[in-house]
Amino acid sequence: MEQLERTRTNAANDSKGQAFGLSGNLFLYPIIGVVVALSVSMISFSIIGLGLVASILVAAPFLALPTIYVFTLRHNKPRGYDRDWLHNITSSGFSFVKANQPVNPRYLGGLYE
Template sequence: MERTPTNAATDSHGHAFGLSGNLFIIPIVGLVASLSIAMVCFSLFGLGLLVSILIAMPFLVLPLLYVILLRHNKPKGYDRDWFENFTSEGFTFVKANQPLNPSIEGGKDE
């Protein structure tokens, strides 16, 4: 009898809207927040429709970009590592400016 490894129900995170696990919740919350903000801006504050949509757009786009670029099909903890790298080292190429051997600076042998 041949044994075939399968994913048990406890191992599988499931899929919804093409996103694995509970990742679909973040864009859904962003959608609800952006619709609410657009409605409040348009009806209560009397702003124009286009202005209300532009004010509410980041609440939809930013969570969607976060999920697509930093969470979907990425290893666990990728988003935290990316933010840590961005805030601590940034994109200044700190490692590239350091000498290979700290005891040898400017080519002097000690």
């Protein structure tokens, strides 16, 4: 009987996979953005009666914002990076960075009381 050959592979729960160059389900955000942008542009062009350029300009944020979000805050970033970034921008909470820490009220000119 021959020996079985062992190869190292990732388990299914180790890797979330890739689609369109984006890991996991990140491709859904830009695709949903494309569908919404097309819908908004068609509605604004045909029903509301805006011009073609105006319709495209109205629909552009629906395509651009999810795409920018995915590529700047989610793709190839650690888990929770987008939430941490948003929390860091919106609050002045606790941080290990000394420049972001409030001054200790007991600290007076380099001497502790």
